Amino acid sequence: MRWISLWLSLACQSLLAAEWFPYPVQADGRMLDYRPLPAAAQPWRICALLPHGKDRYWWGVAWGLDQEAQRLGVRLGIYEAGGYEHGDVQLEQFDRCVAEGADAFVVASINTYDLCSAAKVQLQAGRPVIDLINRLDCTGLSAHSRVDFADMTRATLDYLVHVSGGRPIRVGWLPGPADAGWVQDAERGLREALAGKAITLAHGGYGPVDRSRQAKLVRELLKQHPQLDYLIGNAEAAAFAAQLVRNTGSGAQVLSFYATERVLEQIREGQVLAAPTDSPVIQARVALDLAVRGLHGEKLPQLVSPQIEMLDAASLRHFDLGRLMPPEGHWMIRQELPD
Template identity: 30%
Template structure:
């Protein structure tokens, strides 16, 4: 049994129905047949919880069932955008597959620290076997006054605590680096916009600086800090200058306001932001005569940015396969409950999507289906009485 919520926002989430329908019509299925040996292509990163890491690729064979109907608690910052809805979809579908119970709680936003601490206390005192913590703050556990008495794994976001030694997600520094590197490589190829290294070696080159505006989400919360650092690292040696750096919660209306002030101030060559910011930018630039002059780059994928890629209105998006992250989180926490050692820093490979390389069959682990509504509870199947 599942419980879900059908709010107006989530009905609007069906914007990508046509794209998902294309995948279904083409015969691409999210499920795997019972006879197939399913493996997931993942990355193991070391050192744990570090910004700069070494990566080892691995082929992971997921569980077929759980030994017990474990009860799992998942805490997430919010379910206001496609990113965390995709995580929820992965969590729910995997819990159903393995026959474990799941209850999910959202803090409402990245500013809901007090609420998430209350939810953590609830999960710690209730009859859950383990907790998946998608924290609103890397330092959250330092402010938790209770006793950590249950296994806890970090979900998506960095969690700084010696009590947690498994994190399922990707390196957000690398998410930013991929987006910044796209801009660096693209501008280096554009006539009249040569990079700084070329300009330093050729005094006759007077390439004009490329202006980049950043709209990266809540300041110093979630993964925004490391995303920004990754962008800056990737842009070193380029002729790109940051003309504006703005932050807001992941709310499209807030980003519309930010974009209004940004475009009133100047017209950058690129806008790089969270998927919610880029969704707002697609609409805002459609009203402007200079829309074609500003390239949009998203730090992660959403249905609207995917449509933008298909329509050549978005130039690039990082894709960290959020559905697979959710599925992996359930699989890993069950394995650890059943005796496995901590998995360290583990997650999918980051993909770089452009209008020229999108393949629908490769996106089933990247976005929830268009008709999926957030689900907050999965109940484990009741045991069948023995004759």
């Protein structure tokens, strides 16, 4: 753990010392260098809603939002619902932000539809609503700052086909919560990527991305399919599976279809083979900038996406960790919307 803490500290010190932009993104199908506003025209009040704050992926998102709010000079509330099973909590948090008079909303949604009615009312009132990371599937949203998890899964499968040399393989799959938009997208990408390939898939079922739920699914999947060559899972499933495989001597190699700090540590230690990153800190920064641009009345791109990068033991040595997680010593940021 010490290596990643030191590396992370140095990487994020470098990120803080220099501006994070210009940053290469794809905006509505065009590659360009994203340059955010130098500052907001006034100290707008913006609410950010996240699904949970249980791991450094979402700590990084909250940190990126907070850093960008400070740079732009806006006031930011950050709320997390406590898990993907708490869609009702996220809806209550949205309503609370409305009652507090928020000028704009950045939403990493628990599921694809529950917030649509509430979001529609705010959009009609001229308040921007930005979809962040998870895919909020409502019509008329101001903009989307996210990477398609179908592409994340395709990148993972392409990597797997390459390292396996195209031979027939058996692959276990543990995606996460069934109703989450990013999981639905990941499964769409998986189906498309499997077409025409010599891969036998064993689906391990759905569940919230907490360690206890995913550990149970991992154990059952490996019990039912002891001859798997590879296991691809959400970060919690992959992290637990890597430990279990190491302790039991199973022949399965483990990949995650997105990267977190624990997954990166296990890649470095040779327990996890690889994972793609969607640069969530950058997505958070872009989302907040888009919210401010919307408040300024600018015409916004509909979709802004950082490029996906596969991380394995070789590429990890050159990767800027400040794109993925907060600096050492920074925890989850939860804060009420300031007056």
